[in-house]
Amino acid sequence: MNIRIPSFMVLCAALGGVACVGEPPTSLLDKPRKGADETVGDTPDKQGGRPQDTVGGEDTTFDHMPNLGADEARDPLEIAKQREEEGTPEVRARLHSCQKLQIAAIRNLLVDFGVDLEAKAAADQPKTAGQLLAEGTTALGGANYAARMGEDLVWTAAGAARQFDIFVQAAPQIIAAMPTLPQCMKEGATEGPQMFEADGSCNRDAVTCLIGRPATDDHLAICQSLVASASNPDKGKSMAVATLLAAAHSCE
Amino acid sequence: MRAKMITLLSVTALMAACSGEHGGQLGNGSSDTPSGGDDTLGGDGRGSDPTSTPEDPALAARVVDFNEALRTASLKLTRRLPTLAQIGRVAEAGDPQAAYEAELDQMLQSPAFSQRMVKLWRDAMRMGGDGLDSAPVLAAQLMVENRPFTELFTATTGNCPTYDAETHTFAAADCASGAPVQAGVLTDPAVMRQFYGNMAFRRVRWVQEVFFCSKFPAEVADEPVEIDGKDYTSPWAFESIASAPIDFQDTESVVCANCHTSINHLAPLFGNFDADGMWQAGVSVLTPIAPQAVPTELSHWLQPGETTQWRKGNPVADLAELGQAIAGDPALGECMVARMWNWALSKEDIVTDLATVPYGVLEPHVVQFDAEGDLKATLRSIMVSRDFVSF
Numbered sequence: 001m002n003i004r005i006p007s008f009m010v011l012c013a014a015l016g017g018v019a020c021v022g023e024p025p026t027s028l029l030d031k032p033r034k035g036a037d038e039t040v041g042d043t044p045d046k047q048g049g050r051p052q053d054t055v056g057g058e059d060t061t062f063d064h065m066p067n068l069g070a071d072e073a074r075d076p077l078e079i080a081k082q083r084e085e086e087g088t089p090e091v092r093a094r095l096h097s098c099q100k101l102q103i104a105a106i107r108n109l110l111v112d113f114g115v116d117l118e119a120k121a122a123a124d125q126p127k128t129a130g131q132l133l134a135e136g137t138t139a140l141g142g143a144n145y146a147a148r149m150g151e152d153l154v155w156t157a158a159g160a161a162r163q164f165d166i167f168v169q170a171a172p173q174i175i176a177a178m179p180t181l182p183q184c185m186k187e188g189a190t191e192g193p194q195m196f197e198a199d200g201s202c203n204r205d206a207v208t209c210l211i212g213r214p215a216t217d218d219h220l221a222i223c224q225s226l227v228a229s230a231s232n233p234d235k236g237k238s239m240a241v242a243t244l245l246a247a248a249h250s251c252e
Numbered sequence: 253m254r255a256k257m258i259t260l261l262s263v264t265a266l267m268a269a270c271s272g273e274h275g276g277q278l279g280n281g282s283s284d285t286p287s288g289g290d291d292t293l294g295g296d297g298r299g300s301d302p303t304s305t306p307e308d309p310a311l312a313a314r315v316v317d318f319n320e321a322l323r324t325a326s327l328k329l330t331r332r333l334p335t336l337a338q339i340g341r342v343a344e345a346g347d348p349q350a351a352y353e354a355e356l357d358q359m360l361q362s363p364a365f366s367q368r369m370v371k372l373w374r375d376a377m378r379m380g381g382d383g384l385d386s387a388p389v390l391a392a393q394l395m396v397e398n399r400p401f402t403e404l405f406t407a408t409t410g411n412c413p414t415y416d417a418e419t420h421t422f423a424a425a426d427c428a429s430g431a432p433v434q435a436g437v438l439t440d441p442a443v444m445r446q447f448y449g450n451m452a453f454r455r456v457r458w459v460q461e462v463f464f465c466s467k468f469p470a471e472v473a474d475e476p477v478e479i480d481g482k483d484y485t486s487p488w489a490f491e492s493i494a495s496a497p498i499d500f501q502d503t504e505s506v507v508c509a510n511c512h513t514s515i516n517h518l519a520p521l522f523g524n525f526d527a528d529g530m531w532q533a534g535v536s537v538l539t540p541i542a543p544q545a546v547p548t549e550l551s552h553w554l555q556p557g558e559t560t561q562w563r564k565g566n567p568v569a570d571l572a573e574l575g576q577a578i579a580g581d582p583a584l585g586e587c588m589v590a591r592m593w594n595w596a597l598s599k600e601d602i603v604t605d606l607a608t609v610p611y612g613v614l615e616p617h618v619v620q621f622d623a624e625g626d627l628k629a630t631l632r633s634i635m636v637s638r639d640f641v642s643f
Contacts, residue, residue, distance in 0.1 A: 033615075039610055039611065041602040047485065068454070068458060068461055074605060090612070095639075096643060097597060099595075105327055105332070109333055112332060184335070186337060187340055209333075209335075209336045213323045252324055
């Protein structure tokens with residue numbers, strides 16, 4: 001030990017600015033890394049984490065917003081319950097969860113599928129997909145930076161329903177445009193598939209293009225089933241397209 | 253009738269989505285697993301090392317699916333679905349992993365990625381539009397240009413860049429707050445305007461929550477001390493903070509000092525920015541006392557003789573020194589990597605939703621970030637990890 005310490009110091013001096021491994025921390029900035037089981041972020045049992053912990057009474061100035069913005073605070077105990085259902089910390093961290101599509105992504109998706117977002121419906125007709133999208137920013141969880149709130153990360157029921165309504169209204173245009181969409185053309189092709197074959201069956205490449213991953217037999221079976229169960233083929237086709245889109249893209 | 257049908261179909265759609273997203277019958281794992289769906293990726297070595305801990309059944313049940321990964325990465329990075337040609341290139345590749353990574357690299361170089369990063373940081377920083385884009389744009393620019401991400405706190409020039417969404421180009425610009433030193437977003441007048449509040453506390457909180465992924469209290473002593481029958485958990489001297497005109501040593505409702513020892517040693521650094529985010533010669537925030545708020549003085553935050561510090565034991569005399577201290581704090585890298593992880597794996601927010609991540613999961617990526625300082629490279633390493641490509 002008597003030998004090692006001076007040697008260590010000489011080495012440190014020789015290395016100049018290079019940090020020496022094993023050197024005792026001189027400040028908090030030299031603090032060791034966390035252990036593998038420690039978490040990055042606050043756990044639900046953190047002191048002062050409950051919404052009521054930041055709210056004072058009439059006799060005190062102590063009254064703080066629970067979050068940086070105007071977003072509603074969640075009860076950590078409720079979050080803890082949710083996390084417990086999701087699994088161990090490692091499992092829930094390593095599995096994909098579900099973030100909603102960004103509003104811009106919905107817009108891009110519709111444009112890439114040939115939907116005219118500028119189209120306006122007649123007064124006595126249901127609103128177009130573009131109108132539903134433009135007027136649905138709040139339901140779809142759009143950002144409100146004036147209130148220091150970013151775009152929502154996950155769906156609300158209203159947002160998911162709005163997205164489905166948009167897809168329903170967009171479906172006829174998507175079906176019509178499918179063969180002309182660069183989005184849905186195979187490598188080197190100059191024409192895309194028809195959404196539905198002449199016999200009314202769903203085209204595999206078209207379904208693949210809609211859902212963004214190779215369509216399986218199960219996808220095609222669901223598509224067929226939706227077409228067949230509708231009151232007429234055209235409605236069935238629209239519902240099939242809207243349902244495939246909503247199902248495939250409920251999460252990023 | 254229409255509404256009823258839509259409701260019914262929505263339920264069908266969502267059920268289908270749930271099974272499809274997580275290894276049910278749709279999309280993967282079924283009798284006709286999509287091309288690219290194998291489990292040969294080396295990843296973290298689990299399953300091949302006989303000495304390793306057996307993997308949790310929920311994790312072991314996943315299958316690697318590069319086409320599913322392509323779809324998720326495409327929506328994340330470009331906010332567009334992959335084209336049929338892209339899907340085909342991965343699905344029909346002899347080496348689907350290499351094909352996926354080639355597509356990933358193209359997306360990371362695309363103009364859409366730049367735009368997406370601006371939006372990502374707008375949401376994370378809770379600011380954007382209406383003259384409030386410079387800080388998110390700086391973070392996006394650092395990522396897009398593979399620059400050290402710590403420049404977010406240390407840049408002395410070019411710290412208020414602009415982004416042209418039409419040409420997808422960044423243009424360097426200096427912040428013009430009038431502050432005597434420059435330190436990345438810490439001297440950005442838009443940040444100071446957006447997070448203006450009593451005694452500059454909201455600005456301190458912004459730094460803590462956005463870049464350190466946790467709310468206050470930020471510092472905890474090894475052993476709590478009992479004060480007035482309550483636990484005082486901060487490592488700072490209890491009496492180091494002011495007791496008038498606001499009594500931060502109050503213990504009646506909660507122990508204010510548990511948080512305010514850290515906060516009050518930082519807030520004076522931000523106090524000279526006024527409500528418009530412009531630096532003034534004197535303190536330009538207010539102390540909220542009845543019947544009327546008064547201009548804050550240094551003594552409202554700290555006891556005489558106390559100095560501003562980034563955590564206990566790290567004195568910082570000005571915002572430039574604060575920026576250097578933040579850039580050197582290992583917890584910054586942990587938080588930034590955790591934010592990238594949570595975004596890639598579609599988690600909720602790490603602060604408001606307590607979407608914590610065990611350090612062991614992040615460790616290889618944190619080590620890479622520490623070595624390279626390049627958050628885009630870290631994001632790429634996450635998106636080629638076994639966890640990201642497994643469903």
